[in-house]
Amino acid sequence: MKAGPLQLGVVPPANRAIAILDFFLRPIAIVGTLASAIAMATTNQTLPFFSQFIRFRAKFNDLPSFTFFVVASSIVSAYLILSLGFSILHIAKSNLVNSRVLLLLLDTAAMGLLMAGSAAATAIVQLAHKGNNKVNWFAICQQYNSFCKRVSGSLIGSYAGVVVLILLILLSGVALSRR
Structure with a gap:
């Protein structure tokens, strides 16, 4: 098998395939993070207590960790939407290195932010x-069942976004190592 001469400016087909896969993974991450932010931000439940005039209400912004989760997921969603432009650019010109390094760094920061918000929530x-029986904190999910189900579902979408971001980071690393 003969190897041809190395030509500068010619993009290996594997890098174009990586760029296309990167482009298709980003919308999946957008859906996961944006849906989890919307689901968490619209979560609330009201329970009557003794009468209709006294009610207990659970909302996402009652807990700062949930607020941080919504803000972090929203920031990561906005970043992923903006990064689609770079992803399209990498399909057209797969030999760009600086923008790939920038995406690698920003994807890593976005993954860290999303993971921090998800872990707090x-x-x-x-x-x-x-x-927690040691400090007399009672489980509230027995009373606020739909609130807890919706919040738990929101976390699933967020962790799916974290997994996709990890895949994007790995893809960027592979694309950079092929240069």
Whole structure:
């Protein structure tokens, strides 16, 4: 098998395939993060207490961890939407290195932010489901069942977004190593 001469400016077909896969993974991450932010931000439940005039209400912004989760997921969603332009650029010109490095760094930062928000919300959801007997915090999910289900579902979408971001980081690393 003969190897041809190395030509500068010729893009290996594998890098174009990586760029196309990158472009198709970004909308999946957008859907996961944006849907989880919307689901969390619209979560509330009201329970009557003794009468119709006294009610207990659970909203996402009652807990700062949930607010941080919504803000982090929204920021990552906005970043992913803006990064679609770079992804399209990499399909057209797969030999760009600086923009690929920039995407790698920003994807890593976005993954860290999304993971931090998801972890903070997960800790509160765990506490809502199980409670903590040592400090007399009771589980509230027995009373606020739909609130807890919706919040838990929101976390699933967010963790799916984290997994897709990890795949995007790995793809960028592979594309950079082929240069």
